[in-house]
Amino acid sequence: MNEIRDLIIGIDIGKEYTQICYYDRKAEEARSLSMKVGASQYEAPGCICYRTDHGDYCVGLEAEYFAREKGGIMIGNIYDICQKEEKIQVAGEEKEPAELLAHFLRGILKFLGIQDIVKNTRCLCITSPELNTLQVRNYQKACSLAGFSREKYMLMDYGESFYYYALGQKRETWNRSVGWYAFAGNTVTFRKLTINGSSRPVLVKLEDPVSTKLEPEDEIRDVEFYRFISKTLGKELFSSVQITGEGFDQQWAQQSVKLLCHQGRKVFYGNNLFAKGACIAGKDRLEDKKLKGYRYLSDSLVTADVGMDMRVMGSPAYYPLIESGSNWYECSASCELILDDTSELVFVVSIPEETEKKRVAMALEGLPKRPNRTSRLSLTLKYVSPRDCEITVEDLGFGEMYPSSGKIWRELVRWDEQEERKQE
Numbered sequence: 001m002n003e004i005r006d007l008i009i010g011i012d013i014g015k016e017y018t019q020i021c022y023y024d025r026k027a028e029e030a031r032s033l034s035m036k037v038g039a040s041q042y043e044a045p046g047c048i049c050y051r052t053d054h055g056d057y058c059v060g061l062e063a064e065y066f067a068r069e070k071g072g073i074m075i076g077n078i079y080d081i082c083q084k085e086e087k088i089q090v091a092g093e094e095k096e097p098a099e100l101l102a103h104f105l106r107g108i109l110k111f112l113g114i115q116d117i118v119k120n121t122r123c124l125c126i127t128s129p130e131l132n133t134l135q136v137r138n139y140q141k142a143c144s145l146a147g148f149s150r151e152k153y154m155l156m157d158y159g160e161s162f163y164y165y166a167l168g169q170k171r172e173t174w175n176r177s178v179g180w181y182a183f184a185g186n187t188v189t190f191r192k193l194t195i196n197g198s199s200r201p202v203l204v205k206l207e208d209p210v211s212t213k214l215e216p217e218d219e220i221r222d223v224e225f226y227r228f229i230s231k232t233l234g235k236e237l238f239s240s241v242q243i244t245g246e247g248f249d250q251q252w253a254q255q256s257v258k259l260l261c262h263q264g265r266k267v268f269y270g271n272n273l274f275a276k277g278a279c280i281a282g283k284d285r286l287e288d289k290k291l292k293g294y295r296y297l298s299d300s301l302v303t304a305d306v307g308m309d310m311r312v313m314g315s316p317a318y319y320p321l322i323e324s325g326s327n328w329y330e331c332s333a334s335c336e337l338i339l340d341d342t343s344e345l346v347f348v349v350s351i352p353e354e355t356e357k358k359r360v361a362m363a364l365e366g367l368p369k370r371p372n373r374t375s376r377l378s379l380t381l382k383y384v385s386p387r388d389c390e391i392t393v394e395d396l397g398f399g400e401m402y403p404s405s406g407k408i409w410r411e412l413v414r415w416d417e418q419e420e421r422k423q424e
Contacts, residue, residue: 004114006122008286010279011108012161012272013128015079017043018060019275020108023283030168030279032272033111035060042272046078048104050090057100059107078104079128082138101142118147123282125154127161127274131300133385136329155329156281158274159191159206163296164284165277166193166242167204173240173266179233180206183247186214188225190232205297218252225256233259240266244273300327300386304415305350310337318348321381328383336396339375343367345393349415360418362391368405374398387414 008023010030019042021032035044044060050073051058051066058066059078066072075081075090082101087094105124109117126139136155143153156164166178178193189211196203212228214221233241241260248269250257260267284291306322321333349358367375378394391411397404 005120007112007114007117007120008123008279008282009109009112009121009125010275010277010282011105011124011126012275012278013046013079013082013126014274015129016046016077017271018046018078018108019043019272020111021272021275021279022112023279030276030283032275035111044108048075048078048081048100048107049073050075052091057103057107059104062107075100082135082142083132085134096141098138098141098145101138102145105142105146118152121148121152123154123286124148124152125156125278125282127156127158127278129158131155131157131329140329154282154285156278156327157298157300159298160296160300160327161274161277161281162191162206162242163193163204163277164281164291165273166240167291167294168277168280168284169240176237176239179238179241179265181241181243181248183243183245185247186216187211188214188228188245188247190228192232201293201295203295203297214247222252222255225253226259229256229259237263238265240268242273243267243269244271246271295325298327300329302326302328302331302383302386303352306381306389306415307348308337308346309348311340321347322383322389324350324352328386331389332380332382334378334380336376336378338373338398339377341372345377345379345391347415349418351416358415358418360413360415362393362409362411362413364393364409366405366407367395368402368407370398370402374402384412387416389413389415 003022003024010021012019019032021030023029024031032042035041045064046060047063048057048059049063049067052071052073058072063072063074067074073091075088078101081088081097084097087096088100114120124143128135139155162180166174174193174195177195180191180193182189182191189209191209192207194205194207210232212224214224257267301324302322303324304322305320305324307318307320310317310319312319319335321335322331343364345362345364347360347362349360351358376396376398378396380392382390382392384390389412391413393409395405395407
């Protein structure tokens with residue numbers, strides 16, 4: 001690789017395999033790294049092994065070798081490990097899933113061959129088939145343990161990686177809908193990426209998946225896949241079709257491939273799409289911003305705008321805290337404020353398709369009584385699931401005259417379920 005600083009890295013942590021790529025600024029594309037020296041093997045088993053004789057960890061193909069030949073302790077698949085909360089026994093010690101993932105990340109990042117990888121990385125983007133609350137918590141903690149600050153990493157699921165990959169290609173491959181067939185053995189799943197060019201911002205959405213099972217025998221398999229293509233693509237115009245996963249082969253898909261390519265559709269097959277999509281996401285968000293006018297709609301997006309009416313520099317103003325359109329695991333905000341003739345906080349909430357803004361109050365019970373404008377508070381908002389936002393308020397006091405009481409208030413809210421409440 002020819003990049004040594006300001007690296008943008010994409011890592012695909014799949015259910016079975018892991019891949020890594022980096023953005024090559026000279027070639028202006030995301031490039032996959034081989035997981036085996038001297039070979040074009042871009043997928044590596046997503047396993048981690050503890051080497052008892054070295055007292056350290058190894059990953060992927062090396063992990064399999066040490067577990068098989070050198071008496072290493074095979075801990076398991078890192079994707080499965082991060083689906084759990086329980087600690088895991090490793091050589092007589094209990095390790096949290098996030099600790100093991102941190103070791104896994106350090107191991108796979110070594111393939112880049114860069115000294116002080118954290119210092120020389122601008123963005124590490126991790127993608128997985130899906131991201132639930134527990135996974136996000138483990139991934140975030142692992143990135144922190146591996147040395148990456150919150151500003152240096154991002155997380156996304158395969159759907160969002162697909163979006164960035166598709167729209168990161170030449171425009172003629174996505175100026176209409178994009179089809180996606182994902183194979184998993186004898187099961188194939190179809191999803192359609194649609195682009196609403198008449199809206200502002202341009203709204204992009206992956207439609208709900210449709211699946212079918214195929215027979216293993218080649219000729220029957222080809223016929224069944226052909227029928228599935230006919231059903232899912234229909235007579236609509238598609239710019240391109242992407243095929244991912246294990247189970248597709250042009251050797252058996254003779255008639256299916258002809259149908260896929262009908263009407264000049266461009267067809268692509270490969271399993272490095274998600275790592276590349278994650279890499280392209282980092283490049284676009286931090287540098288290019290080519291997709292600034294686009295919004296990918298997913299179930300993980302926060303839909304409410306949350307702020308407060310305050311006095312800023314002496315003048316009344318709306319102070320935004322959370323803006324809609326970002327993934328829940330990226331949404332957090334914090335500020336300090338001084339209470340002015342009130343003992344509660346009032347949040348102004350805007351929800352799509354609701355014409356009026358809501359005002360949601362949070363009482364600060366037990367707040368020490370002080371003269372007006374002498375109660376300074378620290379306020380933090382952080383989403384802990386797609387709908388749940390945790391509010392944390394801490395009493396900071398006001399200098400030596402009014403020291404902090406040490407009181408902390410916490411509340412979990414769902415903005416879309418709040419009834420309108422007015423400040424007293």
